[in-house]
Amino acid sequence: MTHGGFPWRNGKPSEIVDLSVNLNPLGVPEAVKELVEEAVKKEVYRYYPQIDYLCLKENIAEILDVNPSLIEVYNGVSEFLSYLPNDYSCPQPNYSEYPCRSSYMAKENDTSFSYYLKGDKVITSYPVNPTGSTIDEKEILDFLESKRELILDESFIDMSDLKSFRRLVEEYEELTVISSFTKSLSIPGLRIGFSISRKKVRLPPWRVNSIASYVFSNVDPKEIRKFLYKSKNEVKRLLEEFRRKIKAKTYESHAPFVLVELPVPTVEINKTLESYGYHIREPNGFIGLRETHARISVREESLKLADIINSISPKTFKLND
Numbered sequence: 001m002t003h004g005g006f007p008w009r010n011g012k013p014s015e016i017v018d019l020s021v022n023l024n025p026l027g028v029p030e031a032v033k034e035l036v037e038e039a040v041k042k043e044v045y046r047y048y049p050q051i052d053y054l055c056l057k058e059n060i061a062e063i064l065d066v067n068p069s070l071i072e073v074y075n076g077v078s079e080f081l082s083y084l085p086n087d088y089s090c091p092q093p094n095y096s097e098y099p100c101r102s103s104y105m106a107k108e109n110d111t112s113f114s115y116y117l118k119g120d121k122v123i124t125s126y127p128v129n130p131t132g133s134t135i136d137e138k139e140i141l142d143f144l145e146s147k148r149e150l151i152l153d154e155s156f157i158d159m160s161d162l163k164s165f166r167r168l169v170e171e172y173e174e175l176t177v178i179s180s181f182t183k184s185l186s187i188p189g190l191r192i193g194f195s196i197s198r199k200k201v202r203l204p205p206w207r208v209n210s211i212a213s214y215v216f217s218n219v220d221p222k223e224i225r226k227f228l229y230k231s232k233n234e235v236k237r238l239l240e241e242f243r244r245k246i247k248a249k250t251y252e253s254h255a256p257f258v259l260v261e262l263p264v265p266t267v268e269i270n271k272t273l274e275s276y277g278y279h280i281r282e283p284n285g286f287i288g289l290r291e292t293h294a295r296i297s298v299r300e301e302s303l304k305l306a307d308i309i310n311s312i313s314p315k316t317f318k319l320n321d
Contacts, residue, residue: 017305019280020282022255023183023188023256026231028185029223036211039210048206050217055217057072064196066167073194074193074195075208077180084123087099089101089121089123090122093131094130095129105287106128106288114133121149121150122151124153127156127254129153129155130286144174148174155182156256162254166196178195178196180193181216185224185227191208192212235256238256238298239256242296242302243258249261257297259289259294260294264314266282267282269309273309278301
């Protein structure tokens, strides 16, 4: 398994505590839950969504405080990525689904990774998945000033202590920011992604389903902004508590997850954790990570997980030399 969470069983989601998925520790906002229920009761799934998604774009723009003309919507960020040519450079370790023709390695420090931008066209997450590291703001601004193309995936920015670069999209035509509500609002099943860019592309209709469109055309932007502000504080608290509690090497993080280095391969640790009802992200699919690296989402359950990992002795595992 690479990403997308623990596999479904018998056509239903697993009941395992899946800390391989980086969702908001506060869960789904009540306002979103209510609108999903309202959409089902009104049977909006019987109708096509608004073909130009104008109301949806305007509401998302108000949530993000950007010009609505810069917004385009997708069936998750993954749909946006599927339209890109395979000619970008990408610093590694990074999200594995970017269309990269070439990759280069960030420098691993003691408890962080140092990322830089190299090439004429670069795509990267910010903060970086899976390391939780940042990219220096001056590095990004210098890159944009040189008129080179940059796509920043800010899927975790609204739960981060970092400042979004979406504020600079109108200034730099070379900059595209992509994100979604998947992680920040804990709704991976609704599939609502968006890009913020001065560039215009021709896209097929009906990219966002009618339920997701209804919800985010009608949700109160002030409620979502308030929820996201509260989320930043909760993530900060959990990051500090988890890193303090777990007896393993952790890396500094600006995201709602922590990169950890365990004493034995993560695939072996997961076999034991699943007997406790937990699962964490193994390093497969991430260029530059070792087999002992693990990415762990921070939620209240993560604190219990830290206790379980602390109790597991490396001597438990019979590993081949």
